[in-house]
Amino acid sequence: MTLRERFSMxxxxxxSMFKGxxxxxxxxxxPKGIVTEQYPENRKTLAMHPNFRGEVVMPHDAAGEHKCTxxxxxxxxxxxxxxxxxxxxxxxxxxxxxxxxxxxDSCTLCALCVEACPFDAIRxxxxxxxxxxxxxxxxxxxxxxxxx
Amino acid sequence: xxxxPATDQALPPGFLxxxxxxxxxxxxxxxxxxxxSTHGVLRLxxxxxxxxxxxxxxxxxxxHRGIEKQAEAQTYLQYLHLTDRMxxxxxxxxxxxxxxxxxxxxxxxxxxxxxxxxxxxxxxQRIQSHLVFFAxxxxxxxxxxxxxxxxKAREYITDLFxxxxxxxxxxxFFRPGGSVRDVPEDFTDRVRAVCGKVDAMLAEFDxxxxxxxxxxxxxxxxxxxxxAEAIALGCTGPVLRGSGVDFDLRxxxxxxxxDRFEFSVPLGEAGDSWDRYLIRMExxxxxxxxxxxxxxxxxGGPYRSKEKPAYRLPTGTWFGAVETPxxxxxxxxxxxxxxxxxxxxxxxPSLANLAALNPMCVGHKIADLITILATIDPVIPDMDR
Numbered sequence: 001m002t003l004r005e006r007f008s009m010x011x012x013x014x015x016s017m018f019k020g021x022x023x024x025x026x027x028x029x030x031p032k033g034i035v036t037e038q039y040p041e042n043r044k045t046l047a048m049h050p051n052f053r054g055e056v057v058m059p060h061d062a063a064g065e066h067k068c069t070x071x072x073x074x075x076x077x078x079x080x081x082x083x084x085x086x087x088x089x090x091x092x093x094x095x096x097x098x099x100x101x102x103x104x105d106s107c108t109l110c111a112l113c114v115e116a117c118p119f120d121a122i123r124x125x126x127x128x129x130x131x132x133x134x135x136x137x138x139x140x141x142x143x144x145x146x147x148x
Numbered sequence: 149x150x151x152x153p154a155t156d157q158a159l160p161p162g163f164l165x166x167x168x169x170x171x172x173x174x175x176x177x178x179x180x181x182x183x184x185s186t187h188g189v190l191r192l193x194x195x196x197x198x199x200x201x202x203x204x205x206x207x208x209x210x211x212h213r214g215i216e217k218q219a220e221a222q223t224y225l226q227y228l229h230l231t232d233r234m235x236x237x238x239x240x241x242x243x244x245x246x247x248x249x250x251x252x253x254x255x256x257x258x259x260x261x262x263x264x265x266x267x268x269x270x271x272x273q274r275i276q277s278h279l280v281f282f283a284x285x286x287x288x289x290x291x292x293x294x295x296x297x298x299x300k301a302r303e304y305i306t307d308l309f310x311x312x313x314x315x316x317x318x319x320x321f322f323r324p325g326g327s328v329r330d331v332p333e334d335f336t337d338r339v340r341a342v343c344g345k346v347d348a349m350l351a352e353f354d355x356x357x358x359x360x361x362x363x364x365x366x367x368x369x370x371x372x373x374x375x376a377e378a379i380a381l382g383c384t385g386p387v388l389r390g391s392g393v394d395f396d397l398r399x400x401x402x403x404x405x406x407d408r409f410e411f412s413v414p415l416g417e418a419g420d421s422w423d424r425y426l427i428r429m430e431x432x433x434x435x436x437x438x439x440x441x442x443x444x445x446x447x448g449g450p451y452r453s454k455e456k457p458a459y460r461l462p463t464g465t466w467f468g469a470v471e472t473p474x475x476x477x478x479x480x481x482x483x484x485x486x487x488x489x490x491x492x493x494x495x496x497p498s499l500a501n502l503a504a505l506n507p508m509c510v511g512h513k514i515a516d517l518i519t520i521l522a523t524i525d526p527v528i529p530d531m532d533r
Contacts, residue, residue: 009361009365012361013361013362013365015361016359016360016361016362017360017362019355019359019360020291020293020355020356020357020360022355023293023297023352023355023356024293027293027297034300035300035303035304035307048310049310049311049314051310051311051312051313051314051329052310052314052315053314053315077225077226078226079222079226079227079229079230108229108233108318109315109318110229110232110318110320111314111320111328112225112226112229112320115328124314
């Protein structure tokens with residue numbers, strides 16, 4: 001490398017670095033185009049997309065009833081055994097849902113259970129803050145009353 | 149550097165039984181598995197002579213989850229969600245390959261709209277993955293603006309995936325016969341808006357990094373992979389095309405509707421890191437071209453052919469292959485009676501491309517090893533599975 005080439009390299013490098021720094025400077029002075037969510041601060045207004053796949057929830061109506069019949073198709077569809085449908089019999093001897101056990105810690109939020117459900121009894125919720133203080137907090141019972 | 153067979157020295161596992169004829173003492177150091185420049189839990193054992201790399205031995209297995217074994221205990225639909233977790237930057241492509249194999253086996257057709265959705269989503273993900281490459285390449289070279297700008301441009305696409313597929317990273321979107329749900333009404337408008345933003349960002353990236361003399365000097369002539377060696381090692385994707393081999397499954401064995409769209413496959417000449425970088429930048433522009441054409445002729449109609457209650461593949465072997473951002477991902481299913489496969493094997497591009505790391509690094513400095521590793525664009529969970 002001749003001295004001339006070496007000098008052109010040094011100054012060319014410095015020049016192209018300033019060109020790149022111009023981009024950095026542009027964004028420094030135009031913070032409006034930045035997409036960062038100010039997450040813990042905007043918690044109250046933060047809305048997920050309607051299709052968002054959070055933890056599995058079982059919607060209940062005003063009377064506290066759900067649509068689950070205890071057919072356990074979701075249990076079969078689940079790839080990692082996160083769902084256990086424990087059925088029981090009511091006073092008339094009919095098979096009903098006893099407990100709908102959902103283990104959040106092994107769930108991968110793939111939504112195959114929701115796809116498998118023929119009654120729309122479960123859906124993916126909007127909650128994305130899934131951390132718990134205790135491991136026992138990951139064992140959820142989705143139906144509110146036992147035997148219904 | 150000449151390697152001569154060693155007789156007096158026991159080498160760590162994986163190294164060739166040869167040592168340099170120089171009088172200087174060689175030494176071995178670990179790079180990783182927690183090194184930020186290895187893009188994950190990849191452990192590289194370096195054999196160094198001063199600062200010059202003599203040999204590199206990658207050690208895998210830190211994130212092995214046994215996905216191929218797990219697949220044998222799961223139905224085909226359940227297996228689909230595991231493929232998301234192999235190469236998390238191209239989960240749509242992985243799903244696509246498995247879906248192609250299942251569709252071939254069961255004779256399931258895909259409606260026109262379904263194929264268009266697949267192509268649009270695939271190409272968006274290709275751009276997304278290459279944006280991560282740009283971000284990490286810049287960051288590995290010390291240009292920290294790149295990682296912010298690259299991830300910012302990626303966020304536009306990730307947000308679209310969040311709205312359409314319901315998840316940002318492990319989408320689990322494709323199903324045999326189409327996709328799990330239809331796209332929203334304003335999908336093409338949103339894709340166009342994202343394309344416009346990404347296009348503007350690409351112009352900025354050119355000013356930021358492509359035109360930068362320092363980057364050019366650090367990447368040009370570094371990690372040259374000769375054409376014959378790239379083919380012999382089974383490299384695919386930009387690593388192979390950087391060495392000037394014109395091989396892209398979208399052109400050579402078009403799946404879906406790729407033969408309907410006009411795009412070109414960029415090729416490198418020298419086969420060095422700079423070529424691989426330029427190819428990825430150009431591929432993003434070509435993907436934008438495909439997206440523009442697909443949005444223009446986006447058809448109506450059903451998005452998925454009739455869903456089957458259960459997917460039972462006929463006994464035999466079935467194969468599906470797609471071109472992911474990193475190369476050819478293919479899945480090979482050995483089906484037996486019932487809903488579960490007997491064996492599934494995946495051919496992942498990252499593992500094959502990693503084989504080219506040692507021949508590319510020999511004789512370069514440690515700092516160049518970072519550049520070379522970045523241009524392979526490795527995804528570690530894809531190697532280990």
